[in-house]
Every structure is written in structure tokens, then in C-alpha cells.
Amino acid sequence: GQQVMQIPQYQHVQEGEDFTTYCNSSTTLSNIQWYKQRPGGHPVFLIQLVKSGEVKKQKRLTFQFGEAKKNSSLHITATQTTDVGTYFCAEITGFQKLVFGTGTRLLVSP
Amino acid sequence: NAGVTQTPKFQVLKTGQSMTLQCAQDMNHNSMYWYRQDPGMGLRLIYYSASEGTTDKGEVPNGYNVSRLNKREFSLRLESAAPSQTSVYFCASTAGNYGYTFGSGTRLTVV
Numbered sequence A: 001g002q003q004v005m006q007i008p009q010y011q012h013v014q015e016g017e018d019f020t021t022y023c024n025s026s027t028t029l030s031n032i033q034w035y036k037q038r039p040g041g042h043p044v045f046l047i048q049l050v051k052s053g054e055v056k057k058q059k060r061l062t063f064q065f066g067e068a069k070k071n072s073s074l075h076i077t078a079t080q081t082t083d084v085g086t087y088f089c090a091e092i093t094g095f096q097k098l099v100f101g102t103g104t105r106l107l108v109s110p
Numbered sequence B: 001n002a003g004v005t006q007t008p009k010f011q012v013l014k015t016g017q018s019m020t021l022q023c024a025q026d027m028n029h030n031s032m033y034w035y036r037q038d039p040g041m042g043l044r045l046i047y048y049s050a051s052e053g054t055t056d057k058g059e060v061p062n063g064y065n066v067s068r069l070n071k072r073e074f075s076l077r078l079e080s081a082a083p084s085q086t087s088v089y090f091c092a093s094t095a096g097n098y099g100y101t102f103g104s105g106t107r108l109t110v111v
Helices: none
Strands: A004-007 A010-014 A019-025 A032-037 A043-049 A055-058 A061-065 A071-076 A085-092 A098-100 A104-109 B004-007 B010-013 B019-025 B031-037 B043-049 B064-068 B074-078 B087-094 B106-110
Touching (some): A004 A085, A032 A071, A043 A061, A071 A085, A098 B043, B019 B031, B031 B064, B074 B087
Parallel strands (some): B010 B106
Antiparallel strands (some): A032 A043, A032 A085
16 A cells, blocks of 8 residues: 655654654655644644745745655754644545655653 | 644544544635654645545545545544554645645644
């Protein structure tokens, strides 16, 4: 079946440091979505990437889709304690089903 | 507030008991989904409904049934709960080609 792997599984940073999570697939992705889940919360949609090489920004967050559409990344500049949570990438498959990556848990120390 | 509403938020069941998790959305979305999330793991699709009147199995359907009651409501039933079904269950909906809106989840423990 489809597998979307994320690395790292876990990262602990000091507030103000940058953070990057990577999403990799063995097959070409049609498109990719990113979600954030706060501890004890539910996933919240962040963004969708569709085009090869696409780059989108949301304030301190930068999302990229690889040229070959087999990988994606989320980069956070100057992390804040409010960035704490687990970040998931997900591929859209038939009938708008999402196949989620394994997630990267981010902890930010003040 | 517009969104996806799940009930109950917490539930403890004994092995063999049955229960139905309720989900309703008020965004007029066609597609609805049930996922489960286990510690340290991502979300796995149990069942989905691409449109009113249709349902289909996802990655982990065994032990579950669903009903798409109308466009708004999509319920998940555990006929005979097992400890392996201890998990957090999320319902989600989408209008299509955009992000999912998730409910706040049901934390289920089967003892």
C-alpha cells in the first residue's frame, strides 16, 4: 500500500531555532497536504501543495513540494512555544481519501 | 460554530459491548471519513463516505460498521468492542480538493 514516511519522528528545539520536517514517498505524489495537531487536539489543515516545485509561505512556515513530486518539506523559522505539536503530511488519493504520514512531533523549550 | 461535531468525547467500554460514535457536519460537505489514531502513530482510515448514500472500507475496517444517515451525519459502530480498538477516533469532512475539517475526537478505552 501507499506509504508516506516522515523524518524526524521527534525534534526538541530551543525557542528561536529553526525546524524542518520532511515527507518522503516511494511513488509520485499527486498532491500533498500538511496538518498540525496540538497535544490532545485534533489535526488542523495548514496547506495544500499541488504543483511540482511549489513553494508556499504562511508567516514563519515555508512549505515545499519536490520537483519530482516524491517529497515535501515544512520549515519553521524561529520557532515559538506555540509551534509545539505534531506535524503530519498527507497524500490525497481517490475519493479525497488522505493517507497520512507518520508525523513529526515538535517540542519547543522557552 | 460551523464544523464537525463528534459525540461522545470520552467513553469506556467493556470487552464485547457495543456503541455508536456520532459525527455531524454543518458545512454541506459531500465526503466524510472516520480515522483512528493510536499512540505514536499517524491516522489510519477506517471507513469513508464519498457522498450521501455511499460508504466504503478504508485501511482498517475490521470490527467496525458505518452509516451515512444523511448528508450531515456519518456514524461509526463497534458491534463487539475489543481492547485493540482502544484509540482516539476522529471524524472528518471535506468539500473536495481542499483540506479536511476534523472533529475534536472521541477517546475510547476498551477494558
